[in-house]
Amino acid sequence: MSQSIDTICVQGGYRPGNGEPRQVPIIQSTTFKYDSSEFMGKLFDLEASGYFYTRLQNPTNDNVAAKICELEGGTAAMLTSSGQAANFFAIFNIASAGDHIVACSELYGGTYNLFSVTMKRMGIEFSFLPSTCSDEELEAAFKTNTKAVFGETIANPALTVFDIERWANAAHAHGVPLIVDNTFPTPVNCRPFEWGADIVTHSTTKYMDGHGAGVGGCIVDSGKFDWNANAEKFPGLTQPDDSYHGLIYTERFGLAGAFITKATAQLMRDLGSIQSPQNAFLLNFGLESLHLRMKRHCENGQAVAEFLSAHPKIVAVKFSGLESDPYHELAKKYLPNGGCGVISFRVTGGREGAEEFMGRLKLGQIATHVADARTCVLHPANATHRQMNDAELEAAGIEPDMIRLSCGIEDAEDLIADIKQALG
Numbered sequence: 001m002s003q004s005i006d007t008i009c010v011q012g013g014y015r016p017g018n019g020e021p022r023q024v025p026i027i028q029s030t031t032f033k034y035d036s037s038e039f040m041g042k043l044f045d046l047e048a049s050g051y052f053y054t055r056l057q058n059p060t061n062d063n064v065a066a067k068i069c070e071l072e073g074g075t076a077a078m079l080t081s082s083g084q085a086a087n088f089f090a091i092f093n094i095a096s097a098g099d100h101i102v103a104c105s106e107l108y109g110g111t112y113n114l115f116s117v118t119m120k121r122m123g124i125e126f127s128f129l130p131s132t133c134s135d136e137e138l139e140a141a142f143k144t145n146t147k148a149v150f151g152e153t154i155a156n157p158a159l160t161v162f163d164i165e166r167w168a169n170a171a172h173a174h175g176v177p178l179i180v181d182n183t184f185p186t187p188v189n190c191r192p193f194e195w196g197a198d199i200v201t202h203s204t205t206k207y208m209d210g211h212g213a214g215v216g217g218c219i220v221d222s223g224k225f226d227w228n229a230n231a232e233k234f235p236g237l238t239q240p241d242d243s244y245h246g247l248i249y250t251e252r253f254g255l256a257g258a259f260i261t262k263a264t265a266q267l268m269r270d271l272g273s274i275q276s277p278q279n280a281f282l283l284n285f286g287l288e289s290l291h292l293r294m295k296r297h298c299e300n301g302q303a304v305a306e307f308l309s310a311h312p313k314i315v316a317v318k319f320s321g322l323e324s325d326p327y328h329e330l331a332k333k334y335l336p337n338g339g340c341g342v343i344s345f346r347v348t349g350g351r352e353g354a355e356e357f358m359g360r361l362k363l364g365q366i367a368t369h370v371a372d373a374r375t376c377v378l379h380p381a382n383a384t385h386r387q388m389n390d391a392e393l394e395a396a397g398i399e400p401d402m403i404r405l406s407c408g409i410e411d412a413e414d415l416i417a418d419i420k421q422a423l424g
């Protein structure tokens with residue numbers, strides 16, 4: 001990599017030519033004009049490249065996706081309307097009815113619902129394994145119809161650290177890619193491709209946006225996974241697409257472009273989950289300061305986690321930056337500069353104790369949101385993970401009285417003072 005992450009955050013992606021706008025222009029247009037109908041036909045056949053309809057692609061989005069692509073060290077990327085759409089597209093691009101996915105069970109609640117309810121209804125079966133599973137258990141989870149492996153670098157809200165290399169090796173031994181949701185650390189703190197991941201997804205709604213302004217997602221392809229090596233497993237990429245006159249994605253766009261082109265040309269076309277150009281513009285504002293904010297989020301997270309772990313009213317604290325954390329060794333490997341500013345902990349008094357504590361916080365406000373410049377707090381068992389029973393909560397690494405605290409970029413002493421008074 002020629003430029004550092006910090007420089008890419010500020011200047012990556014959009015590089016204006018002579019006389020062009022310095023800031024990424026918002027192309028607030030659904031359509032694009034061409035001189036001839038013949039050229040339009042070529043666009044629709046994917047023979048010429050260009051924009052024709054914002055349901056599939058928009059220049060503002062592509063400029064911002066290019067920045068995230070550079071940050072992750074990938075070959076192609078696309079923005080989606082949400083993190084949910086990113087994870088759905090990343091899997092649905094290579095799996096369909098009758099297929100199977102191996103997933104780490106410590107997952108964001110929305111992702112768990114997507115997999116276990118909606119995608120299950122589409123005929124895609126998921127096996128969920130805890131991050132602590134043995135190599136034998138992981139190996140035994142694969143089936144002949146397995147098409148991918150999925151995990152979150154730092155699970156939301158369980159805060160377990162995913163052993164990317166181990167799961168990548170298992171995936172590759174079975175000829176399938178590893179998809180990693182890298183939302184929490186962002187590429188500032190971890191670049192999963194360097195550890196063997198093949199596809200990375202993001203909810204850009206979180207740290208990347210960072211200001212609670214726009215919901216969005218992103219998919220990045222490393223370009224490293226060889227779809228042709230097990231071509232029969234990935235017919236959507238290696239066999240003719242009848243909806244584009246028999247085009248074969250891997251042939252036409254190579255390993256660097258096949259995955260994202262198919263997801264754009266087919267899934268965006270049919271399912272229309274594009275991010276609005278206005279939101280992409282706001283997302284880019286967030287990206288410009290991502291490297292600075294991540295540092296502060298991590299510092300505040302560390303200070304608050306240390307304070308909590310020494311407090312008598314705290315039952316347990318999960319934060320991989322703490323030496324006592326079971327994931328500290330993995331964090332040292334994958335997240336040497338810190339992971340994120342999110343902490344999970346349990347207060348005395350069970351579910352009610354958790355609710356009372358949250359009600360007394362003044363700076364840390366109750367919100368569904370996480371990874372925001374402003375500190376926010378959530379009771380997952382009562383909110384995002386409400387649909388799960390206690391056994392499912394346990395598998396997802398969530399205790400019924402667990403609180404998720406997302407440290408913002410305020411002053412650490414102020415945050416600690418607020419928590420201190422709320423604990424009473």
Ligand SMILES: *Cc1c(COP(=O)(O)O)cnc(C)c1O
Pocket residue numbers: 082083084085087108110111152155156181183184202203204205206215216217
């Ligand atoms: C929030 C989140 C998602 C879903 O993203 P949305 O933008 O809310 O759709 C997916 N994965 C992780 C890890 C998340 O934190």
